Amino acid sequence: MTTPSGRRPYNFSAGPAAMPEAVLQRAAAEMLDWQGSGMSVMEMSHRGKEFGAICAQAEADFRALLAVPEHFHILFMQGGGLGENAIVPMNLSRGNKADFVITGSWSAKSQKEAQRYCQSNIAASNADNQHTQIPAPSTWQVSDDASYVHLCSNETIHGVEFQALPDLAALGSKAPLVIDFSSHVASRPVDWTRVGLAFGGAQKNLGPAGLTLVIVRDDLLGHALDICPSAFNYRIVADNKSMYNTPPTWGIYIAGLTFQWLRQQTEGALTGVAAMEQRNAAKARLLYDFIDASPFYENRVAHDCRSRMNVPFFLKNESRNEAFLAGAREAGLLQLKGHKSVGGMRASIYNAMPFEGVQALVDYMREFERSHA
Ligand SMILES: *Cc1c(COP(=O)(O)O)cnc(C)c1O
Numbered sequence: 001m002t003t004p005s006g007r008r009p010y011n012f013s014a015g016p017a018a019m020p021e022a023v024l025q026r027a028a029a030e031m032l033d034w035q036g037s038g039m040s041v042m043e044m045s046h047r048g049k050e051f052g053a054i055c056a057q058a059e060a061d062f063r064a065l066l067a068v069p070e071h072f073h074i075l076f077m078q079g080g081g082l083g084e085n086a087i088v089p090m091n092l093s094r095g096n097k098a099d100f101v102i103t104g105s106w107s108a109k110s111q112k113e114a115q116r117y118c119q120s121n122i123a124a125s126n127a128d129n130q131h132t133q134i135p136a137p138s139t140w141q142v143s144d145d146a147s148y149v150h151l152c153s154n155e156t157i158h159g160v161e162f163q164a165l166p167d168l169a170a171l172g173s174k175a176p177l178v179i180d181f182s183s184h185v186a187s188r189p190v191d192w193t194r195v196g197l198a199f200g201g202a203q204k205n206l207g208p209a210g211l212t213l214v215i216v217r218d219d220l221l222g223h224a225l226d227i228c229p230s231a232f233n234y235r236i237v238a239d240n241k242s243m244y245n246t247p248p249t250w251g252i253y254i255a256g257l258t259f260q261w262l263r264q265q266t267e268g269a270l271t272g273v274a275a276m277e278q279r280n281a282a283k284a285r286l287l288y289d290f291i292d293a294s295p296f297y298e299n300r301v302a303h304d305c306r307s308r309m310n311v312p313f314f315l316k317n318e319s320r321n322e323a324f325l326a327g328a329r330e331a332g333l334l335q336l337k338g339h340k341s342v343g344g345m346r347a348s349i350y351n352a353m354p355f356e357g358v359q360a361l362v363d364y365m366r367e368f369e370r371s372h373a
Contacts, residue, residue, distance in 0.1 A: 003332030058256030093118035104155030211251030
């Protein structure tokens with residue numbers, strides 16, 4: 001499918017999501033014969049020198065891209081974000097207690113799953129305002145004896161994003177912070193001085209489904225519960241350089257190409273993640289400013305925690321939803337329907353979405369409003 005202008009459609013899916021076109025083209029060119037090896041990456045032994053080089057390069061590029069300090073391990077795993085909801089407490093909780101900050105569906109799921117492995121305390125929740133605000137860290141009820149504090153740094157469904165990570169020490173907590181950064185990884189820098197562990201599925205912002213990234217501080221390894229499967233024990237995965245069992249080789253390769261693409265991006269004098277952050281902020285501003293100025297559309301999230309990646313919005317007259325989506329599809333603007341738990345629309349504008357894609361969406365929304373108001 002191409003649009004009347006001949007370009008590929010702009011895809012606003014929340015995940016699996018749009019990929020940089022340059023990455024898809026490179027993968028297509030290398031599909032049958034990776035760099036003269038005579039093999040597709042899918043056909044290589046994960047223990048061979050070719051894939052070893054791909055994996056080491058991907059890890060080095062991710063470390064450089066997000067300035068991951070040397071005392072953090074970068075693990076390539078499987079099981080997705082929901083898998084990590086069990087794998088994190090099995091590795092970090094020591095069967096004791098963990099604190100959870102609930103800011104939307106994903107953190108709520110994390111808290112419930114952890115209950116199977118440890119006591120999972122709700123330190124704060126925004127459920128009473130329909131997940132539209134982030135409770136001020138000074139109001140969080142953190143425990144003295146928590147093994148870790150969990151939060152979701154970007155709530156994909158509700159469109160709520162932490163603009164800065166909390167300083168747990170300032171709240172009187174000695175626990176490491178765990179962040180689920182599935183849906184905004186590599187869209188902005190990470191302050192690693194405030195993080196003990198970060199995890200994310202690749203399928204929102206980095207690559208295909210099937211790869212899970214875990215970035216974990218050295219001192220947090222080695223405390224897994226006995227029931228933890230060996231393949232999900234961070235110590236074992238780290239000691240085996242993510243090759244204890246067969247890693248998701250294709251996902252690592254594609255994510256690696258994405259890391260290279262990200263490192264090459266520029267905005268003025270900025271490069272890499274700094275450039276992406278500037279571009280993402282400009283994309284989000286364009287869309288939110290348009291929605292806020294329109295009497296026809298609305299976004300209900302508090303201004304100081306609106307996500308740059310996932311923008312849920314509503315037509316004030318919801319009887320026009322179907323017409324809006326059908327017209328968008330005609331215009332080459334795909335997968336704008338909101339999550340079923342929230343309703344309305346959602347535009348996911350991850351790293352791979354160019355500024356022009358958001359401009360095309362705003363142009364369409366303006367025209368739809370003009371012809372239907
Ligand atoms: C998509 C998503 C998940 C779920 O990931 P799976 O790979 O489906 O397990 C978890 N957390 C966040 C923030 C997400 O956006």
